[in-house]
Amino acid sequence: MRLSQFHLATVKEIPADAEIASHKLMLRAGMIRRLASGLYTWSPLGLRVLRKVENVVREEMNRAGAIELLMPSVQPRELWEETGRWEKFGGQLLKIKDRKQQEFCYGPTHEEVITDFARNELKSYKQLPVNFYQIQTKFRDEIRPRFGVMRAREFLMKDAYSFHLTQESLAATYAVMYQAYTRIFTRLGLSFRAVQADTGAIGGNASHEFQVLADSGEDAIAFSDGSDYAANIEKAEALAPTNTRPTATAALQQVATPTQKTIEDVAAFLGVSPDRCVKTLLLRGRDGLVALCLRGDHQVNEVKAAKLDELGGESILASEEEILAAIGTRPGFIGPVGLPDSIPVIVDRDAAVLADFVCGGNADGTHCTGANWARDARISRIADIRNVVEGDRSPDGEGILHIARGIEVGHVFQLGTKYAEALDAVVLNDQGKTQVMTMGCYGIGVSRIVAAAIEQRHDDAGIVWPEAMAPWRVAVCVINPKHLPEVSEAAQALYEALNAHGIETVLDDRGLRPGGMFADMELIGIPHRVVISDRGLTAGTLEYRGRTETESRAITQEQLFDLLG
């Protein structure tokens, strides 16, 4: 591609609403343009990158034996009623009425449609296993779209769905998909981790997320330094402490903490460390309030909490009014000592081995010191309800956990029979009997990968694409093309030679000054830059610079080809 024939539109100003690096850089590089909240046009430059990701995903899905099809984006309400998700999916489901007042949605995912397809197409176990996928525009009506294409409303997704007679067959395809995803993110040149994940609202048995590592990532992931254990922090188990609870030595005392409501303030005020304090949260449970007690330096894990029988699927903090009514005090002063019997007290494993601890006094402006379980406070049951932290033991017993930030770009699920049962998707098994199919589903956020890669790979000058995602691998820059025809010709010859060798190259023949041209090529992240100048031409060399190198160097054309492999 000659840039003079392309629409490259880098810009200097960054809209104020761009909060993260990828959003800013995609706007500055002119990869995307905002049409409306959460809706972006992919400019020619942006689309080149998006298609590279799409093609790698497609190649690896095909290699893994998945079969591509294309379902409609608009889906009838009736199917979503069959699975109960028309209501349950919530506000993200963009509902549509057509001219005949029939109801539809703009598909945010396709479990219903593919299961409907499968129940009509698949009749016999002989057709199984089969794995269908599509690469398609989806819509989720995010309540707060942000971060550009990282959390857009309209986005490009690869979604695959596999159908099986048995759990063993599902597990085998799941493993194949796991490997395909590993290949995809490896080929794309991204630093990533596959982590165990909670199965959440989609349901099912086993699930892994593929997380691109980046400091700005919304997800926290825990991984072991002694094994391949890695999990979303939502899912990572905090092992029970190895020590047992010491004997109580201190007497229970109520102390005044007039303005100290946070653990930090209370601990500092009382001169104890936060890990000697117990914090107590009151949540709305299935049958009234439920108390969760954790060590002061730990954070509650909402996913784990929501799974407690007492909470029944949701983790919602009680309001100040509810707490006042039940305990007679405000949040900040609640503690397990003397809580009404009607409130179950669920104690985190690490909080349960504390003795002589500090906790809320259940009266405004007071805390207790020297509190002890059993003697002073009731434990309904002990459970793992906290987030793991750096330094925790790995749940598999091998090594120590570290915490990293990640951006979820892929997710594989063993769905089981949830959707097939709801939609009555059955086949005849080898006994001639009907049997509900077992399903897996496998998603990749194609457009999100583009943003995630930038979050992981950028510097002050702009984007640092991995080779496989770059809009072009090489930029040939011409200094002063109009006045030096022989330079222009040499540049064009090199550009053509590189492309002829299958090395995607862009020719910057726009006639910009070197500074502006180099800044653009760095901003848009081209991995290799070659400058053709008068001087170099005389010397028989090119001026080469890799995107992350700080100096240019003179190399021959032969060396350039060697370097580009």
Added chain:
Amino acid sequence: MRLSQFHLATVKEIPADAEIASHKLMLRAGMIRRLASGLYTWSPLGLRVLRKVENVVREEMNRAGAIELLMPSVQPRELWEETGRWEKFGGQLLKIKDRKQQEFCYGPTHEEVITDFARNELKSYKQLPVNFYQIQTKFRDEIRPRFGVMRAREFLMKDAYSFHLTQESLAATYAVMYQAYTRIFTRLGLSFRAVQADTGAIGGNASHEFQVLADSGEDAIAFSDGSDYAANIEKAEALAPTNTRPTATAALQQVATPTQKTIEDVAAFLGVSPDRCVKTLLLRGRDGLVALCLRGDHQVNEVKAAKLDELGGESILASEEEILAAIGTRPGFIGPVGLPDSIPVIVDRDAAVLADFVCGGNADGTHCTGANWARDARISRIADIRNVVEGDRSPDGEGILHIARGIEVGHVFQLGTKYAEALDAVVLNDQGKTQVMTMGCYGIGVSRIVAAAIEQRHDDAGIVWPEAMAPWRVAVCVINPKHLPEVSEAAQALYEALNAHGIETVLDDRGLRPGGMFADMELIGIPHRVVISDRGLTAGTLEYRGRTETESRAITQEQLFDLLG
């Protein structure tokens, strides 16, 4: 692809609502499956064909210098208000409210969005001309979706939009697009015609449609046998007759035609030929009723009629009540003799040269004979308001017109400044002054091409794909693979050799009986079939049959490769 690893799902039953060959065959071949009215899933087989069309379109658009981007499918109401199309587009516009009650539509076309993109991106004449395109899913809420993907609601379209400083520049890009379209449909192996078209609701100056010729086509196209003139019948001019009006010889008489209301019945009843009759239509005009008079054997052209000043953009027949109120008679007995002066009488060129003609008597159950213009009936003006017919002189003066049926698969428009003006899309010209851009737009119905090709190319056994659109060019069929391992191995070797040579080949290793296997390969339209059998293996030959051949023949592998080029 090995068919045992693919999802091929041909079916015997054809749903009753499939009216045309392509719809029936796409369902029978298992290319598409209906999800809801006008919504289809493209099965793996169908998608292979769709992608082939898409890729040819993309390659030729790129070759023609157009630059690909990708706009959102969901578009904000505000933009459509700027062009006035939020209301004017009518019921085909699928309107959506998001969770914040903001209004959007599912884009049926992208003039508004691309012009908004251009007004933000293009600042200087130096950036022009530029031609952006995308290949994207669109939605039109058809009042009566039918014919499968031929007139689906959700469909795949290539839409391109070019921006220019001058009409000359637009004309140049228009010519380039015309050539690109010609290459696309030629490469796809379709018999087609580029025809002059009416610019319709999208507006603009010049327009051509690309029509795939097929007897089932919804469009009639007129083309000359003596030149390259070709036009949609909506647009084709009917030249003025070369003869002048004869002198009146007969006396005007009112005759009883008690039950004869159609031209055919009246002509037969009175013993005259329909081309000696004048039929009169009453339409709703700008200022009351308007009469259109045509020769009895001619049909009114609604597009031409709508352009008459007296009608003002629409061609709507008056209701029986309106006619009764104005004339005192019912439709079927209306004629130009004695019409109220308030009704303009617009006479087609061919009707205007009739003398002594038959026409309605403006009283129930009567017609006039011996009627003559001027003497008996007023002519407000003479105009071309009829459809051309087979045998008419070509409007360019060269040859005679013939009529064929076509399916519109592409459309190129010179839009002019309509959208750029509405959205204030301006650039600075070389004088440093702002100037509204001139636009062209260029559409191709990618999914519709698949159906159109089948309409043009099928036989009793199924689809007859052109090579460029076939899901695979060659099918290698194995007879009895389980019991003859050497046959199976030879087939596999041939299959691999063909694919290695870039000849897309499918291996039918499903183990079906020959009859079922051959029927499937014919139904899905594979151009070349090769059978590997025990006997052929011994003789060193393959059994080859082209899709439209009636007999198989034994050829060597070398001959096969020669044949496939």
